[in-house]
Amino acid sequence: MxxxxxxxxxxxxxxxxxxxxxxxxxxxxxxxxxxxxxxxxxxxxxxxxxxxxxxxxxxxxxxxxxxxxxxxxxxxxxxxxxxxxxxxxxxxxxxxxxxxxxxxxxxxxxxxxxxLGEMWAGAAKGEKNFLCLTLGTGIGGAIVLNGDVFTGSSYSAGEFGHMNLYPNGMECNCGHRGCYERYASTSALVKFAQEKAGTIEKLNGKIIFERANNGEKIYKDIVNQWTYNVALGLKSLVHIFNPSLIIIGGGVSAQGNLITDLIKEHLNNMIMPSFNKNLMLKVASCGxxxxxxxxxxxxxxxxx
Ligand SMILES: [Zn+2]
Known part of the structure; x- marks a missing residue:
């Protein structure tokens, strides 16, 4: 077939x-x-x-x-x-x-x-309760419970990008303020880096991580703050869903363990130990x- x-x-x-x-x-x-x-x-x-x-x-x-x-x-x-x-x-x-x-x-x-693709043939093989986040221009989300996507009452569940992260924070294109994706999407990473580094050269996620890995302090700080924000959103999701796995997708997933380790480090300090025990973070593998x-x-x- x-x-x-x-x-x-x-x-x-x-x-x-x-x-x-x-x-x-x-x-x-x-x-x-x-x-x-x-x-x-x-x-x-x-x-x-x-x-x-x-x-x-x-x-x-x-x-x-x-x-x-x-x-x-x-x-x-x-x-x-x-x-x-x-x-x-x-x-x-x-x-x-x-x-x-x-x-x-x-x-x-x-x-x-x-x-569903990751569950069938990728990083979530064998998992039945997990969350999937794509960090891109915005933040997309999917909730998998008992082996199927939870769709909500009208097929709109999983809009993680519009959870409130900072009340009265930055304006979002949904019409409200302080949404998760304003602080933890890849576009947010690039925007913060562009502002903080004060450079006119066009940065992207790959360049920012490269420089952070090379030990350039300003980029290390930016990546640290950004992964803190990613973890801060995950904190709420972990306490609500108690997943065994969170999959991080989007362009930044090319960073592999490097990015999941940084997020996990922040997250471990934010969640109750009982949620920590069987929680894995992995990058998406189906590309x-x-x-x-x-x-x-x-x-x-x-x-x-
Ligand atoms: Zn929003």
Whole structure:
């Protein structure tokens, strides 16, 4: 058995073929060109599916789609998406794709898919209760309980990025102040570094960690403050969910143990010892395939 998989992000789309055992046979990518709007994006997804069917044969068992935005995974409808993809809110993607192609289709949120992908074939293999955080432009979250994503009452659970970290803190694009992602996302790390280092050169997460590792004090301090903020948000989540594992995804996960060790050090000082005993922190291991894998896992397991 094999499946088509499409992972729609705000800037790029990844797509390919996933086998029944979680092996990714072919992986392609292209720009989302999100600013062109939802109709254009729907046509793009249809073209991608036509291309995959032509290249890899029509003998497939379904289409799994992971997308940015909050998704009703039963109806396969985008119930809320930010202006990053104009018009995406309200798109009944499953219905549109199933009407066009005669294969079953499954659509879910990208972080939820990433969590399922890691559970199927990555860092969360064998785990049934874990949390997944993606530290990027914002902070995405997924809660896995008893082996399935907890969707909440209306498919919106896991918006960790908008927990309150500092009351009356910095303004957030959600309309409120002091949200977690203003302080602990990768963009926040870069913003703080840019301000504190006072440099005009364009910094990014990789450069900041490189300099911190080389012992440059200013960058060490920035990384220390940032990992403290990441841990401060995790403190609440750990006390609520008592997970056995927290997976850190996003570009900074390339730092491996280095980043999880720093976060764990802060976190250990913030949580009760009973929560500490069987808590692991790991970086995501499926990389850019996690969303595709999770979408196919959802399809295979008929998640509702
Ligand atoms: Zn917010």
């Amino acid at each position: 094999k499946y088509l998989a499409v992972d729609i992000g705000g800037t790029g789309i990844k797509y390919g073929i996933v086998e029944d055992n979680g092996n990714v046979l072919a992986l392609y990518n292209m720009d989302t060109e999100a600013s062109k709007g939802a109709n254009c994006l729907i046509e793009k997804v249809k073209d991608i599916i036509r291309f995959l069917l032509k290249e890899h044969g029509e003998d497939i068992d379904g289409i799994g789609i992971s997308t940015a935005g909050q998704v009703d995974r039963v109806a396969g409808e985008i119930i809320f998406a930010t202006d990053a993809i104009p018009g995406w809110t309200g798109v009944k993607l499953k219905e549109i794709i199933e009407k066009e192609f005669s294969y079953p289709c499954y659509v879910d949120n990208d972080v939820n898919c990433a969590a 850019n395939k996690a969303g595709m894998l999770g979408a196919v896992y959802g399809l295979k397991n008929n998640k509702k």
